Amino acid sequence: MQIPFKQYGSLLADYLKPQRGRVIGLAIALLSSIVLQIINPQILGYFIDTAVEGGSQQSLLGAAIAFTAIALLTQVFSVAATYLGETVAWSATNALRVDLAAHCLRLDLSFHKAHTPGELLERVDGDVNALSRFFSQLVIHVLGNGILLAGILTVLCFENRLAGLSLSAFAVVALSLLLGLRSLAISPWADYRQISAEFYGFIGEHVAGREDIRANGAVHYVLRRFYELLQRWLPVYQRARFASTVLWATSVGLFTIGNAIALAVSAYLWSQNAITLGTAYLIFHYTNLLAQPIERIREELEQLQQVEASIHRVREVLNVQSMLSNQGHCSLPMGALPVSFKQIWFSYETSKHQNPERAKFPAPQNWTLQDLSFYLPAGQVLGLLGRTGSGKSTIARLLLRLYDIQSGQIHLGGGAIAQVPLSELRQRVGLVTQDVQLFQATVRDNLTFFDPQIPDDTILQTLEDLGLAPWLRSLPNGLNTHLGSDSSGLSAGQAQLLALVRVFLKNPGLVILDEASSRLDPQTEALIEQAINKLLKDRTGIIIAHRLQTVHRADQILILEQGQVLEYGDRSTLANQPHSRFAQLLKTGIGVGEGG
Numbered sequence: 001m002q003i004p005f006k007q008y009g010s011l012l013a014d015y016l017k018p019q020r021g022r023v024i025g026l027a028i029a030l031l032s033s034i035v036l037q038i039i040n041p042q043i044l045g046y047f048i049d050t051a052v053e054g055g056s057q058q059s060l061l062g063a064a065i066a067f068t069a070i071a072l073l074t075q076v077f078s079v080a081a082t083y084l085g086e087t088v089a090w091s092a093t094n095a096l097r098v099d100l101a102a103h104c105l106r107l108d109l110s111f112h113k114a115h116t117p118g119e120l121l122e123r124v125d126g127d128v129n130a131l132s133r134f135f136s137q138l139v140i141h142v143l144g145n146g147i148l149l150a151g152i153l154t155v156l157c158f159e160n161r162l163a164g165l166s167l168s169a170f171a172v173v174a175l176s177l178l179l180g181l182r183s184l185a186i187s188p189w190a191d192y193r194q195i196s197a198e199f200y201g202f203i204g205e206h207v208a209g210r211e212d213i214r215a216n217g218a219v220h221y222v223l224r225r226f227y228e229l230l231q232r233w234l235p236v237y238q239r240a241r242f243a244s245t246v247l248w249a250t251s252v253g254l255f256t257i258g259n260a261i262a263l264a265v266s267a268y269l270w271s272q273n274a275i276t277l278g279t280a281y282l283i284f285h286y287t288n289l290l291a292q293p294i295e296r297i298r299e300e301l302e303q304l305q306q307v308e309a310s311i312h313r314v315r316e317v318l319n320v321q322s323m324l325s326n327q328g329h330c331s332l333p334m335g336a337l338p339v340s341f342k343q344i345w346f347s348y349e350t351s352k353h354q355n356p357e358r359a360k361f362p363a364p365q366n367w368t369l370q371d372l373s374f375y376l377p378a379g380q381v382l383g384l385l386g387r388t389g390s391g392k393s394t395i396a397r398l399l400l401r402l403y404d405i406q407s408g409q410i411h412l413g414g415g416a417i418a419q420v421p422l423s424e425l426r427q428r429v430g431l432v433t434q435d436v437q438l439f440q441a442t443v444r445d446n447l448t449f450f451d452p453q454i455p456d457d458t459i460l461q462t463l464e465d466l467g468l469a470p471w472l473r474s475l476p477n478g479l480n481t482h483l484g485s486d487s488s489g490l491s492a493g494q495a496q497l498l499a500l501v502r503v504f505l506k507n508p509g510l511v512i513l514d515e516a517s518s519r520l521d522p523q524t525e526a527l528i529e530q531a532i533n534k535l536l537k538d539r540t541g542i543i544i545a546h547r548l549q550t551v552h553r554a555d556q557i558l559i560l561e562q563g564q565v566l567e568y569g570d571r572s573t574l575a576n577q578p579h580s581r582f583a584q585l586l587k588t589g590i591g592v593g594e595g596g
């Protein structure tokens with residue numbers, strides 16, 4: 001996988017530009033510490049030569065003080081570089097993480113269907129984490145260590161040409177060998193990251209479904225798959241570590257050879273009286289110092305391989321475009337919104353046909369809604385009935401534009417739904433599903449969806465209007481009651497109540513209620529009934545009914561079967577037609593989901 005150079009540049013520019021000052025500070029701190037690392041051995045060399053020649057104590061003391069001061073200053077610059085590097089890395093990765101999370105949230109549901117939550121977690125967190133070094137250090141370290149390497153070799157050439165040339169040759173050979181071997185570790189580490197993504201995907205998916213797993217006795221099956229994954233993971237990790245160890249051992253071996261060359265050259269030159277003892281020390285010291293930039297350059301370039309894979313995956317996600325266009329600029333009228341479905345064809349599956357026009361049309365058996373039409377005037381209520389899987393919830397998803405249709409026209413408030421900006425649409429259409437999503441937060445935040453603009457008075461008034469004030473008083477800390485991860489003891493009915501208040505606070509023009517099929521206690525059920533009546537007043541409503549008694553408030557009835565209209569009409573007219581399906585359902589009193 002080769003990423004064009006431009007992509008690295010644009011990523012760095014996007015995320016480092018806002019912290020220009022810090023990046024410049026980081027570069028200064030790193031370069032200063034490099035220069036000081038080259039200067040300090042010179043002082044030590046001078047100290048040795050002065051001591052051997054029996055120089056004055058004052059010179060020796062001066063050299064010792066200068067050496068200590070420079071060593072201290074080097075540490076100060078190192079600390080500053082580490083601090084700035086970490087700050088730059090965290091700020092840049094956090095900004096990227098936010099962008100990535102916001103992008104994923106904007107994508108349509110088909111994207112989320114294709115990627116497990118754990119996999120997305122690994123993208124948004126794992127891959128972005130891997131990029132932190134890239135932002136803070138990679139470029140500066142490669143450049144900085146390149147300069148350090150060139151500096152050391154230049155100083156060595158000045159000290160003694162033979163030593164300089166032989167160690168330059170050594171540096172070239174060592175660097176090429178280490179860079180050549182670098183590819184050894186690339187593929188094992190790519191395998192490692194792949195299996196780690198799979199592992200977190202597996203964990204995320206199964207933690208979310210833990211209740212079902214336990215209830216259905218699938219714990220052993222899940223644990224077996226868990227162990228299987230771990231069993232696959234270990235050898236992959238061992239291979240990757242082994243490759244890295246081979247690289248490490250090679251570099252240790254190489255630097256031992258480097259030291260041997262330095263010692264041999266120094267010994268030879270000293271025996272020829274060509275250098276002083278101080279210079280011999282300098283050659284040895286600089287050779288040792290060579291190890292650091294060579295190692296760092298190798299490490300950074302190895303890191304670049306992992307970074308490359310992470311950038312590639314992050315880009316892949318960022319390049320996914322939502323299938324839902326959000327170009328519309330038409331506003332919805334205030335008040336209750338009329339709804340019209342005209343010859344709607346919809347499928348969750350889009351075929352992989354090469355021709356984009358034909359790709360829109362899946363195989364006939366895959367249509368979820370087929371040629372569906374109905375018109376619901378503003379302020380009226382539609383009761384939606386049908387067997388499980390007949391397409392009722394799909395209608396709700398289409399009205400919120402979680403998916404787009406393949407053919408037909410959906411109008412809301414008199415205009416095409418696709419022309420309404422998504423944020424406005426989702427503000428004006430309220431949906432209460434059976435599966436109420438609650439957050440680990442206070443009741444207030446759960447009701448307002450963390451919108452601090454909604455004052456407590458409005459919330460309390462809404463609860464009062466809906467007849468829920470006594471319910472609120474029954475909570476230990478009222479609006480400040482904290483709900484835990486498992487909704488902290490809220491019953492299904494109470495969760496439904498919360499969801500109704502949430503929708504009420506949005507003041508939508510269309511309310512869609514996916515009725516809870518679970519049995520509620522009579523008291524909660526009465527509260528919910530009362531809340532629903534208030535919620536539907538002066539609003540258009542669609543009730544996905546699982547029990548026949550709930551459709552008594554509907555003006556129209558639509559019975560779906562396999563995505564097609566089985567029966568549609570005015571509720572009282574249908575109820576009075578003895579042969580209508582609705583009248584038969586009323587007569588037998590069989591639940592909609594069971595009877596059909």
Ligand SMILES: Nc1ncnc2c1ncn2[C@@H]1O[C@H](COP(=O)(O)OP(=O)(O)OP(=O)(O)O)[C@@H](O)[C@H]1O
Nearest residue numbers: 113348349368386387388389390391392393394395
């Ligand atoms: N995200 C999805 N991807 C693919 N197919 C889906 C998806 N959601 C639903 N379906 C399929 O579409 C069909 C209609 O589903 P839908 O949820 O609309 O039914 P429903 O009438 O609301 O059922 P229920 O009463 O059980 O909620 C079903 O066959 C279902 O398997």
